[in-house]
Amino acid sequence: MKILNVHAHYDDFELTAGGTFEMWRRALGPQLSARVLVCTDGAAGHHCRTRQETAAVRFAEQAESAKIGRYEFELLKFPDGRPIPEGGILDRPFLAALWKAIREFEPDYLFCPPLPTDPLMGVHTDHLTVAEAVRRVAYLINVPHAFSDIYPTDESHSEPVKTPVIFNVYDGYMFGANQYDLAVDVEDAFPLIAACAYCHRSQFQEWIPWIGRHEIRGPTTIEEWSEALRRRMARQRQDMRVGGDRALEFFTATAWGAAPTMEGLERDFPSLCRTHSRLGALGEKLSRWGVL
Numbered sequence: 001m002k003i004l005n006v007h008a009h010y011d012d013f014e015l016t017a018g019g020t021f022e023m024w025r026r027a028l029g030p031q032l033s034a035r036v037l038v039c040t041d042g043a044a045g046h047h048c049r050t051r052q053e054t055a056a057v058r059f060a061e062q063a064e065s066a067k068i069g070r071y072e073f074e075l076l077k078f079p080d081g082r083p084i085p086e087g088g089i090l091d092r093p094f095l096a097a098l099w100k101a102i103r104e105f106e107p108d109y110l111f112c113p114p115l116p117t118d119p120l121m122g123v124h125t126d127h128l129t130v131a132e133a134v135r136r137v138a139y140l141i142n143v144p145h146a147f148s149d150i151y152p153t154d155e156s157h158s159e160p161v162k163t164p165v166i167f168n169v170y171d172g173y174m175f176g177a178n179q180y181d182l183a184v185d186v187e188d189a190f191p192l193i194a195a196c197a198y199c200h201r202s203q204f205q206e207w208i209p210w211i212g213r214h215e216i217r218g219p220t221t222i223e224e225w226s227e228a229l230r231r232r233m234a235r236q237r238q239d240m241r242v243g244g245d246r247a248l249e250f251f252t253a254t255a256w257g258a259a260p261t262m263e264g265l266e267r268d269f270p271s272l273c274r275t276h277s278r279l280g281a282l283g284e285k286l287s288r289w290g291v292l
């Protein structure tokens with residue numbers, strides 16, 4: 001089983017799918033291969049560090065999180081090796097780099113940010129770019145020479161490449177307009193999620209309190225940070241109109257890649273919360289896509 005998280009920034013993984021990846025790892029042990037692909041270089045978004053310094057600090061923070069969370073971490077780069085800046089680039093080299101990264105790993109499941117369905121909602125341009133890029137590249141994953149002009153290969157021989165089932169994660173920038181099909185109970189993984197996310201000190205302790213957008217007041221200890229994370233998860237549950245106080249992560253099925261099946265999802269997803277997952281509505285959606 002291979003699972004891949006594709007998101008814009010350092011820290012996005014921990015706040016949207018980190019618990020699910022951990023529950024999956026606990027269920028499958030060495031049978032699971034988990035990878036996190038970060039699609040921007042993290043140079044933007046600090047009030048007193050240079051771009052170069054910020055990018056280096058953020059890379060090290062994600063590497064520290066990967067060590068604690070026991071997942072592979074890869075930073076996406078343009079085909080010529082340049083880092084990808086924040087600010088929403090969606091061009092052919094970006095799609096080519098994403099195509100190659102997904103084909104090389106061949107995930108069974110891919111998790112990425114959603115596209116807004118309500119044009120009145122705010123967005124983060126990088127989240128939007130990654131969502132749009134995954135959607136656009138999804139069909140091309142198994143198209144052999146889609147980008148072989150950029151990544152030269154033997155064009156006279158091609159092996160099929162697995163197309164993953166693609167899920168959207170929760171997006172805090174779209175508060176009020178998120179949807180979901182599956183709720184995963186990640187309560188048992190909460191201490192690990194907190195420890196991984198706490199690695200991103202240049203964000204949660206420095207930059208995010210400075211910008212004041214996310215109701216986080218610079219935590220100085222892991223205990224303070226865990227409380228802030230609990231409040232953040234409570235807001236997510238409120239957005240999804242879900243009660244209780246257990247830590248949950250939310251996912252929406254898409255038909256961007258391979259079509260999911262109910263049987264496959266119920267077999268593969270760890271710690272599926274049957275109380276809050278919308279399996280009936282998901283079944284109807286899958287039947288509209290022609291699969292059950």
Ligand SMILES: [Zn+2]
Nearest residue numbers: 008009012127
């Ligand atoms: Zn982000």
